[in-house]
Amino acid sequence: MQLIKAEAITPHAIDECKALVALGDQHEDIAIRVIWEDFDDLASGNMHVFLAYEQDTLIGFLAMETYSSAQAEVSGVVHPDHRRQGVFRGLLAGAKDECVRRGIPRMLLICDVRSQSGKAFVEAIGAIYHTSEYRMDLTTLNTPMHYNPQLMVREARREDVDTLVSILVTGFGNYTEDDVREAIAQDIQTGARKFYVAFLDNMMIGTLNVTDMQDSLGIYGFVVLPDYRGQGYGRQILARTIELTRQTHQEPIFLEVETQNANALGLYESLGFEQTGCYDYYGKLVRSAD
Template identity: 35%
Template sequence: MKLNWDMLRERSGQEINNYLFYDNGDLVGFLGIYQFHSKEVEISGMVHPQHRRKGIVGELVRAAVQGCVLRGISKLIFICSNGSSSGKAFLEALGAQYSFSEYWMQLDESAGRAGIAKNVQEIKLRLAEPNDLSTIANLNAIGFDMTQADALKFTEETQGSPTTLTYVAEVRTEDENMRSVGKIDVRLENSKAFIFGFVVAAEERGRGYGRTILNDTIAAVKEKDRTASIALEVAVKNERALSLYESSGFRVSMITDYYDLVIMND
């Protein structure tokens, strides 16, 4: 189940994002809200197996919906494990509509990787610095269809996380300056690395930069922790990215479905 542990550990306390259900002092239900956009949130939750079919999920969702309405959030995106028939049935009864699916992919250390094309311009991957904030925010806005305000907030939070590394990819221009062509984030903790926030600038795509950035990122992770397992997520319909990841040694280990529920019009 996808619970976004890093966000759970780093809650600001300024708004309610965790909903808990107790039975005689025992925690038996949980629902978490994860916000990346100002007008929408992602939600995942769970109930102890011995306490299911008691309406607990419904209670948690109703409380979360009320809280989101007060915050001016118009869309809820529910995260559901692909194999959960009960989760799917609940969301359909709630009125949520299936939107898309994502593959969770794990790097297979024994798998071979496609080489880098010889005509690909040399890329330098370096850790982001404070003065890269606006560049990274712009790339996030373009890559993930965010407003500039949402992208800036997301970038600030990501770079402020003690477990996250942000890398900027650059190439050298004809006048010997460095030009940013992409960025990528890695959350590294307890020998587990998760790659996310991978963006190649729109005008720089189709030149083989993506494969170079990904391979260099894998090497950077292994340099910091050679035992680290490496994972990432990709939308099933993003065939180009999926092909890149598979040829770089990643294999699908889990499928997650996403359902949308609009609770109020903008």
């Protein structure tokens, strides 16, 4: 078996990874979580792909995001015929070395709740359950009856970045200001994500981004400042962003939300999102990742 850390990844290699994910999905009737658009971000050093080959045939891969300096998010798959042979442990060892090099103390392994092989692996390595997220897909958008005329939603501009960074750091405690600023700069440069910002009386009160995944659109990084929550602004901001997105894109829209976030779940369901999947996150300290 040959293990490789991809410094760059070819379209052919991505197709091989996608075929392997499709096989893994079919084998267990699951949906392995991989954000393929992030594979374009290898040059930034925030996305890492590890490949396992057996006689020139791809038998496994691991994708790791390191946008946060506090933790790395890990997902991947091994060919069903090559499981329980140490393939994913080998890939994870490479990911651990990268985390050590970057000073990241913890990895979060993402596992579809229906994956028996995934659960067996995280149990075998002693990973600890951290949280769960639902995947929710938009069926029919239930537009709010009323939009506050003082609320404006538009695409973010470069002059918005400082305030945008501040709002995102407020909303996501696992990311530092440097983490967020670097990620936004990369996204603006590559066009990987389109950021939207919301203003009330000319003050920025919220943001979210839309990631084009070719066959679908993912909504991420949705934050409304604490003082403006519970007043209907979140619903209006999300609905308006979807309306703006629909002007140029017709692909299915989805988002992810923590299963314990009752307020957000209610908001998304009221707009027409339905639960279609669930992922568990398991934490593993890097120093004991072997």
